[in-house]
Amino acid sequence: MDVSGSVDRLEYRLQMDGLANALMNAEVQRQVLQNPETPIYLSAFEWAGRNNQRLILNWTALDSPQAIATLARTLRQAQRGSGPNDTAIGAAMMAGEELFNRLPGCWRYTLDLSGDGTNNNGPEPEVARQNLAGRTINGLVVALDQTVGRDERQMELMALSAYYRKRVIQGPDAFIEVALGFSDFERAMTRKLLRETETLMLGSR
Secondary structure: OEOOOOOOHHHHHHHHHHHHHHHHOHHHHHHHOOOOOOOEEEEEEEEOOOOOEEEEEEEEEEOOHHHHHHHHHHHHHOOOOOOOOOOOHHHHHHHHHHHHHOOOOOOOOEEEEEEOOOOOOOOOHHHHHHHHOOOEEEEEEEOOOOOOOHHHHHHHHHHHHHHHHHHOOEOOOOOEEEEOOHHHHHHHHHHHHHHHHHHHHHHOO
């Protein structure tokens, strides 16, 4: 979750509640719980500058509706940590790899990186990406809510999507989902989770 200076408290809340609501979506739960004997594990962290990453959720098995509900409640109760204005995408990617190393034995690892801007601090994303060989990296790009005018927002979203596509995401099934502002985050996250868990279901057959 991006908590750099461009993200205010309301937008932070829309991210956290949006992810919680997406996990509680009936269709998402149906796909997530399709194979409870080999559950999906989820962890979540905030990121801003190169030295600003904060764990919100440690690895949790999504193996029952109750487990998902507990996780969603934790997300809704999360309070934003302090962070600089910097946007350190590469450092966030490296923090994701550190989390992966705490959970060995998975047959697939996917880093979901959401953000509303390009890297301006720390290692460049394509440099950090070299340390995540064999990992899938998907992106959720968010158009800034304060952008004035439909054409300006569309141009901004196209530019940011192109940036993520070229410099951030990787893997044979990697993709980008877009949100038209943080108020659209829940819809975009729901679509993203449905696409990711559908791929997992197909891969496990």
